[in-house]
Amino acid sequence: MYTQLVQPDDPSGEGGPEAAGFEDKIDRGVTIEPTDWMPAAYRKTLLRQISQHAHSEIVGMLPEANWLTRAPSLERKLILLAKVQDEGGHGLYLYSAAETLGTSRDEMIDALLERRAKYSSIFNYPTLTWADVGAIGWLVDGAAIINQIPLTQCSYGPYARAMRRICKEESFHQRQGYDVMVTLMHGTPEQRAMAQDALDRWWWPSVMMFGPPDSDSPNSEQSMRWKIKLFSNDALRQKFVDQTAPQADAIGLVIPDPELRWNAAREHYDFGTPDWNEFYEVIRGNGPCNRERLAARRAAHDDGAWVRDAALAYECKHGVGA
């Protein structure tokens, strides 16, 4: 998004006058822009966070794309196509934001394909039925919105601006997912069972999307001080449960958590503990679809190589730069 080269990484270490200026901007809520001085650790943490976010958008296209050719009606197909296309766009906004930190798009994509970079664990679960498309839009995009709205106010300008664009489009994703669930819940007993089954499988992975409990989230404190994380994992998770439980109730779906109940004293829902072992296993690459997802990304990258080569060759032959 910016043309100037980013400054070389703070050779002076962390204590110079630039560091004080940086801290002052953070405290006053002034956004940090690509050409501003920033601590090496801030740059590194942001690059990891934004590129992981970008990878998640791109890999996230795969589970839903599984149902594009089998959508139950032409209208649902058009809606799902538009949604999946949005995710591709979100990935591009985020790669552009990450590039302003001085790392090329190619390097980031290589890191994903070589398993050096991560993406959201949720996309390593399979989409077994059409109802999964509903559950993903409603729960996964719903969780993403809760995560992302605070980031529209984060300290890094290009990231905050990308998040604003994304959040505008995200509520379409959540609504269309819930609408799929509503329609199924008004259908036959088999369709209602299919919707409930999708909720049963997607609930806990969605609850885990907010990351490990605050007690096991060692980097959070620094990120919160830098305002690149504005609420703790547990606070966001609580918000998600509070918001989603009544939505399930409203259409007769039962959230698969025996401990879930409204706590009038706290004015929040109490809820059970996810299986964190499962979460860490999926992160480590042992989820149901980790290999399949990366294989699909690699194949798409390799199969598209000739298009990139041809476009570049054409530009070299005919372009202004020739």
Next chain:
Amino acid sequence: MSDTMWPLWEVFVRSAHGLAHKHVGSLHAPDAEMALLNARDVYTRRNEGVSLWVVRSSDIVAAEPDTPEKAFRYPTYFHVPEGVKHL
């Protein structure tokens, strides 16, 4: 696995007639024509604009102005005597 990188382009969208083009983001493309096609798909999926510009990022010259505040450039700097109108 690395590709030769396509150049970066900045994208500007005019959201309605009468407004100015506004910077909305950037993208990589091998040439201007493909940059425009990609910009259309990435930045105007919901009728966000009536006009698109793409500019090679390397062609933009930028600076951060550091001018002192000149309060007298604003009309509110000047005291208007009581009862004086249309000023």
